Amino acid sequence: MFTTEAHRAIVIGGGIGGLAAALALHRQGIPVTVHERAASLEPVGAGLALAPNALRALDRLGVGERLRALAAPHPAIGLRHPSGRWLARTDTATFEARFGDTIAAVARAEVVAALVDALPEGTVRTDSPAALVTPGSATEPAVVRTGDGERSAALVVAADGIRSATRDLLFPGHPGPRYSGFTSWRTIVTPARRPEAVGEVWGRGQLAGVVPLADGRVYVYGAALAPAGARAADGDEKAELLRRFGTWCAPVPQLLALAEPERVLRHDVRDLAEPLPAHHLGRVALLGDAAHAMCPFQGQGACQAIEDAVVLAAPLTPATDPAAALPAYTAARLPRTTGIVAGSRRIGDLVALRTPAAAFLRDTALALAGLLPARALLGRSGATYDWQPPALGASASVRRGR
Template identity: 85%
Template sequence: MGLHQAIVIGGGIGGLTAALALHRQGIPVRVHERAESLEPVGAGLALAPNALRSLDRLGVGARLRALAAPHPAVGLRHPSGRWLARLDTTAFEARFGDTIAAVARADVIAALVDALPEDTVRTGSPATLVTPGSATEPAVLRTADGEETADLVVAADGIRSATRALLFPRHPGPRYSGFTTWRAVVTPDRRPAAVGEVWGRGRLAGVVPLADGRVYVYGAALAPAGERAADGDERAELLRRFGDWCAPVPQLFALAEPERVLRHDVWDLADPLPAHHRGRVALLGDAAHAMCPFQGQGACQAIEDAVVLASLLAPAADPAAALPAYTAARLPRTTAVVAASRRIGDLVALRSPAATLLRDTALTLTGLLPARTLLNRSAATFNWQPPTLGGAG
């Protein structure tokens, strides 16, 4: 059975990348997004070399690199302002052959949509999997137009994926990490001199320059799941938690418009799925391997998923036969990245004076190592090479 139609559930970065990758393979594809628009949730995004190489395969990498604001060094500081570690970005680029491009999520969404044929994406169009299909039967979905069949379904329906729950009903699902996060984009009068993260006791803050003078700022802190600012003012909550930290953290948080501060609890799939597919359905991104944000790899791994999945398919391919190779390629890698992200979160979560002193001392000593030694620790993540796609720009 040839692949005549693919349907993607979810119009986030993972779903749109999958749609573009399938399109590059000559596979007809349609995206169903339940929201009324593709206005993205989230403020900024760090595209690491592994993701940028994948986006190059799709012909949009150069556009996104051009939107990134370069900065000569990044680092990690104590709330007092003392540097724990610093890294020259030229050393990073020399080691991995590329940069980390910090861009607005809206810019990534726009680049992907613009590269797709018109009318590929349907907004305000929820789609629900009914049956996953088999080697002899197509998958069945329920949409606003009624039931539809598909030779391939890509479920990019997020951390609360209804598709995942249907495919693997015994899986425990996402687990609360203990952290809540805040995100915002602000426009200061001048570019911040200190770029990177500040780690405190059970808290961190980050400063990432974007294009056009904007700055992406974020915070994370241990908090009960579901807790929110008593008066609904999350900017005030940020200043309460980070107001006495080193510049420019409190100054940038103070510039945020209260109604535009995004707050979300962090959940991850700490328990790996048994597979990333079943029948004719492939799980992708957060639906398959939601992770803590402390490595900045969530969207990057979803982009990798999309390119690998498409590389295993062609217009004459049978997804039911090809999808086991997708699981084999992606499950071990994403499981390792999820675990590594949680381990970093465990370090941020330390709160006792003795434990944080030990952590900060270790970070300072590590920061004294040669840059190549430090970068080699990230090689398994950043050196990943995407497969080639037919027709890629």
């Protein structure tokens, strides 16, 4: 129960998942503190695509409309060959009619700001590393060590990322994240004109993506097969991007040419290919990448962390014992996220095809699928995008009754 200061909720990690969890708990009237080891919440990231499932969850948190208003509209999105030939294309009106919402592309910083602004002042403590000492039990609180000493908690939310120390403590026999074979780049540029061709371009063993943001900015990203830990020989990742994608169709090379080298982020892609046995232990809930790190090929990493936050908080009240509620969290989240992790890896396997014959067969299949009615194409995404969040407390706004 959350009846005393010693029985608070503590969130380890101030990323999008941790902040969403804090806001969901706050909406339920539960006192919560977020401990973030970084000196600030300045996001290490570029753009983010919020799919309908995540937007519905953000509506429960009361920030969905704010983020929709920041998204740049675009009439269509699709998939192309490096020559520029369209393999598949969907207009956004048809997408919205099918799913009742859009995919809102926003800067990661805007999502962080929306969540922080909705939390009470003082909830988030930066430059404040925290570590789980003991997960607690049905009769004992969890214990977290912070810079101020050890703190008891009725609930600990471990949103400490793909290298989660909490996950390692709870499930020491799990192999942890494995390298997917892909490295990725991300940056934001500001072209003179908004690009007309929006979506992804698939080559052999690599891809590039173009996503318009607000204020004329464009999120550009790439992924390619590479040895783990590989980096540009001279440290210039912009030059590496131009080497790989400089001959591809417009606007990919033109946008990459605008990148500021120091703002090009590069990270190896890892995922939890082997699911955890549970997303909780004792009084600790694992959330986001700590629970189900996935490849980015479905754009669902942050979306699933936001879902986690709402599902975790929904059954809790100040009088609820979270230890009794956490098994239902695992039951709801483990099967869904396991399927999405596997689906993201399957898409990565398609991108990874490198021989001309294999890539030709893949592209031909994609082009033929693109000739199907939009209803059939979009129906394949229904299991992911049709998800409906549980309700939170009355203080959370719900968009159009959802």
